[in-house]
Amino acid sequence: EDTTFRLIKERKNIPISQEQLVAEVKGIYAGLIMVETKCIEVDNAQKALTDATNKLNDEQWQALIALHRTLLHEHHDFFLASQHPSAAPALRRLATKYAMPARMWRHGIHSFLELLRHRLPASREYMLTFIYHAYSMMTLLYETVPAFEDTWIECLGDLGRYRMSIEDGDIPHRETWTAVSRHWYSKGSDKWPTTGRLYHHLAVLARPTGFQQLFYYTKSLLVAIQFDSSRESVMTLLDPIIALGPNQVSSFSTFSTTELEFVRCYGIIFSKKFPEKFDKSADNFIDSLDNFIARRARHFIQPGYWVGMIACCAIAGYGNERHPFFEAIRNPLSDRQGGHPLEEHDVPKETTDAITLANRTHTVIFQRYGDNNIVPYIHVTLVFMYRLTFIPEVNDLVAREFPWKLLALMLNYLVASSSSSLNFERIEGAAFPEELEKGDFCRPLPEDYAMRGLLWTDDYFPGGHFDGEQCDDDEKYMELPSMVESRKERVLFLSCRIAAREKQWLRYDCIDRRFSAATTETDADPEHLPDAA
Secondary structure, three states: OOOOOOOOOOOOOOOOOHHHHHHHHHHHHHHHHHHHHHHHHHHHHHHHOOOOOOOOOHHHHHHHHHHHHHHHHHHHHHHHHHOOOOOOHHHHOHHHHOOHHHHHHHHHHHHHHHHHHHOOOOOHHHHHHHHHHHHHHHHHHHHHOHHHHHHHHHHHHHHHHHHHHOOOOOHHHHHHHHHHHHHHHHHHHHHOOOEHHHHHHHHHHOOOOHHHHHHHHHHOOOEOEOOOOHHHHOHHHHHHHHHOOOOOOHHHOOOOHHHHHHHHHHHHHHHOOOHHHHHHHHHHHHHHHHHHHHHHHHHHHHHHHHHHHHHHHHHOHHHOOOOHHHHHHHOOHHHOOOOOOOOHHHOOHHHHHHHHHHHHHHHHHHOOOOOHHHHHHHHHHHHHHHHHOOOHHHHHHHHOOOOHHHHHHHHHHHHHHHOOOOOHHHHOOOOOOOOOOOOOOOOOOHHHHHHOOEHHHOOOOOOOOOOOOOOOHHHHOOOOOOHHHHHHHHHHHHHHHHHHHOOOOEEEEOOOOEEEEOOOOOOOOOOOOOOOO
16 A cells, blocks of 8 residues: 655744834733732732731732742743844843843842741741742743843852751751852852952851851952942951950850951951950960961861951951052052052051061961962962052052061972972063963962952953863862962962062072072061071
């Protein structure tokens, strides 16, 4: 029997016209406005009901969830239509013109989540349901509407924080969602490293570690787009520690003495509260620091560069517009015409305290020759000091007490202990020492990611330095054996650059490959240290 095959023509894709797209967007927007208005009305009405007996039943909660879910779907449809590949530029701009991403978060998600949060624990299951739906919708938008990627990333991080916050009793679940939230905020900070708000969020997630919290809070104030709310938020960390009496431990029992005293010192500098406690806390921190580093060994690498950058942020005045150092540090180097000389009386006492404490810290750490775990601290410190060589009115005050002789000894030790593996052509050159011997991609150092975005690093990293393989947080901050020599080269390179610009403090003999301090009056006496050259 003959079999007849019938060929069916493939349906033609008829391109949508601009008129059709405009009509579609208008129709979606009209429906969206109606649902949005209803959501605002309902949320405000519920917030106004402060009576504790006013509890919603299951049917009412489900209706509220359905209403807000509808608004999210309306927004999704609006974004897909207005950002259609064939949409005209004017149509694509509508989402920005009418602040649609922000409205979606504010009226579609945030207001309702706050309502749910204030009705806990009765609303817990409903809150979980809505968070999961909102998270799925944001993930979908992140994948399909890249034009607003920054908003979706931050919203996903915020949703992770809400999910984390309702898991007080379930530690594994809380840690999981903390990691999820941190992943999104870190992803955002990698893409937009000068946005301080993201570092504030990372600081909140860093609890209960004092070094890391303080680092992120202060960093959020020393990037191009400051997040001033950090000035209040950081006090939730600082106030209880500053107020602690001599024999009190309170909720900070997980902090070592070194960490506690360090946070207290910089808390006093930041807040100007309890200044009478500063000297004692500074002494306690310095007295315990060497043993702390020895005990932590490789685990000091990360706290080490946090400590270094926190000290730099304090000297820079925590982003205070009226601080005499901050304005000079913030200005691009190309815009500087030379500043007015600063005298010690022009500098606030807390900044003088910050400089003194930083130099006392340098003195302890620079004497740990042969300890590769302190080199990241030296690296981040020298990046800051190198930037100051372009700001003589600030550098004269900061550098005069710096332990240059101890630094020179440490640098000579690095040269002597690694001379066979170091590339002096890169170290003594003017270009950033980025390439490896074989021309392979040189992965950024962990502290590079931590420094990225700070005002004094904008001219340090070359273009494309962070454009290599994408990696998650665990990989970014993973210490590889190959980084030891790369980091030493970086430290020696910066020292050569400082010596080339500021011969009154540090000198370098390129023939003997030896550093020396130009002035030694204020240096601690390092005679008990071996001559590493």
